[in-house]
Amino acid sequence: MYDPRQLQVLAEVARTGTQTAAAEALGYTQPAISYQMRMLERAVGSRLVTRRGRGIHLTPxxxxxxxHADIVLAALRSAENELAALTAPGGGRVRLAAMQSGCVALVPRALGTLRRTHPELEVTVTQAECQVSHGLLLNDEIELAVMCDVDTVDPTAEPDTGGESLTIDPRLSSMPLLTDRRCVLMPADHPAAAQPFVSLADLAEERWVLESGRARFLAACRDAGFTPRIAATADDQLTLHHLVAHRIGLAVLNALAVTAHTDPRVVARPLTGFPVRRVFALLWPDSRNVPATAALLHALGEAALPTADGTPGIVPAATRQT
Structure with a gap:
């Protein structure tokens, strides 16, 4: 019988390609990784890896x-999650991480639904950037993450979300929730507020309050023929709303963030010619079989649909895949 901890080390070595990267991902020291690999090879009776340059190569x-390690670890994780849900007081617990705009709009709607349909279910919520949520999920510190696709203008540009570009681990499963477009936040009496849509070219003379992750916006301004005048920088979305309300400048926010605040001094208008982002839920495939996680996933899907009054700026995903 192979030790599950040693199987986890092998799976991480196979995923990352080096023992150093595996040690960092698992929170071990490199000597501990080497020791676990030697013990596993002794149990198997065969070499499992060979060195190739600075990396390693798996033998047949x-x-x-x-x-097989991936299958075994997935089964153990599923058993752990299911037993935790069955034995937890009050009917189970799900740990969720979500980006800021998801926390202020999408997640509260979902939890409101769960309060009615599964009042015994406890959900703990962590606000985190997509890269952090991805890591928490890989380390089994959460069961579910609400994320968006992270894109950059060019390989050297800082992403518009403020983090690094992210490659989703192929072992994880995603469920599309919605597409979310970029909006311009402006005072309600601004001349452009009379228009259903706005373009950057029409706002070239404005002052702006921006998030620190602004590469795509700056690139779009360059394409429109101007360099924006930046009056303030803030990463808190409520702060941006107040800065706009007090006429410090205009702001650009995703529609999810816009819908969470209803200051009558401020209006949002969709920005033309700007790519949408796709918001999705991410989890381990076996977690879909855990009733508590499945209930939260379903509630997130319901929350992503347009409200009865047709929440502006939010369009449901065209397809939902398992």
Missing amino acids: AGKALAR
């Missing part, structure tokens, strides 16, 4: 065992 036996 290592590749075969790594495939």
Whole structure:
């Protein structure tokens, strides 16, 4: 019988390609990784990895065992999650991480639904950038993450979300929730507020209050033929609303963030010619079989649909895949 901890080390070595990266991902020291690999090779009776330059290469036996390790670890994770849901007081607990705009709009709607349909279910919420949520999910510190696709203008540009570009681990499963477009926040009596949509070219003379992650916006301004005058920088969305209300400048926010605040001094108008972002839920595939996680996933899907009054700026995803 192989030690699950050693199987986890092998799976991480296979995923990252080096023992150093595996140690960092698992929170181990590199000598501890080397020791676990030696013990696993002793139990198997065969070499599992060979060195190749600065990295390592899995032997045929290592590749075969790594495939089985993923299956074994997924089954253990599923059992742990299901038993936790069955034995937790009050009917179960789900740990959720979500980006800021999801926390102020989408997640509260979902939790409101759960309060009615599953009042015994406890959900803990962590606000985190997409990269952090992805890491929490891989480390089994959460069961579910609400994220968006993270894109950059060019390989050297800082992403518009303020973080680094992210490659989703292929072992994880995603469920599309909605597409979210960029809006310009402006005083209610601004001349452009009379228009249903606005373009950057029409706002070239304005002052702006921006989030620190602004690469895509700056690139779009360059394409429109101007460099924006930046009056203030803030990453808190409520702060941006208040800065606009007090006429410090205009702001650009995703529609999810816009819908969470209703200051009558401020209006939002969709920005033309700007790419939408796609918001999705991310989880381990086996977690879909855990009733508590499945209930939260369903509530998030329901919350992503337009409200009865047709919440502006939010368009439901065209397809939902399992």
